[in-house]
Amino acid sequence: MRKVSSAVLLTACIVALTVLPASSQAGHEKHWGYSDSDETVGPPAWGSLPNDSVCGIGKEQSPIDLPSSAKLNSSLAAPVFHNQPSAVTILNNGHTVQVNLQPGNTITLNGQTYKLAQFHFHAPSEHTVDGKHFPMEIHMVYLNEKDKPALVVGLLVQPGGENQALDAVLSHMPQKEGENIATPGLTVNVGDFLPASRTYWHYSGSLTTPPCSEGLKWFVMQTPISLSTEQVAAFSSIPHMDHTNRPVQSLDARQVQLVSGK
16 A cells, blocks of 8 residues: 555544535535534535525435344345446545546346446444444445436445555545546456445435435445555545534434345
8 A cells, every 4th residue: 555644644533425426516515514613514504505405304314323223124125236347536526535436337226227426435434323433434326327326335434454455545545625536557346345244224315415315225234344544544634534424314204224135
């Protein structure tokens, strides 16, 4: 792994919000953020922003607190991955670092195919488990046939050894907002960093950033993946990435169930 600078090592924290593809974020880049001190842009204010009222009034918002006591529902289908190596570009969009992939990676669920557009990072995690955060969370955003975000796979990150499958990405974190890195020859196979155990918390939710659109299928893997402290810090110590999680939202009338796959 390329050595992380001393500045990167200053703050280790970690995760998915669901960030829209870069082409879909116009109009949302400047007027919202995660600041606890600025009441005009922080999460409590999102619902009052233009065209973002669902952030405040929605009843199926993400993230949520995931219960370890959730029951397995054997009648529910689990997503099936179809992965392949992909060239990537790595974008600092001011809210997260987003890894955009070329077409070719898909997931199927109940006979429908969804296309993987990108994955991105949150630190600390947006979802909690029994009220506890993980250092980081990764969100893999899949699009439907209309190229709209429709399904998200969440990966919780725990401290551990160096993750070789994500090393190339974490070694090329763009430090400045708007910086977009394309490294010739760099490819990523998302299947290489997925956990072998495929049990998920499943619920109906939303994007975790404005406009907080609802109707997304969420599958958060129950088994965390591991990153080293230095790898987590490669993201979380970027000056404006030290706190990139939306607070957990009310479950309201929804149910969280476990789904088991392969």
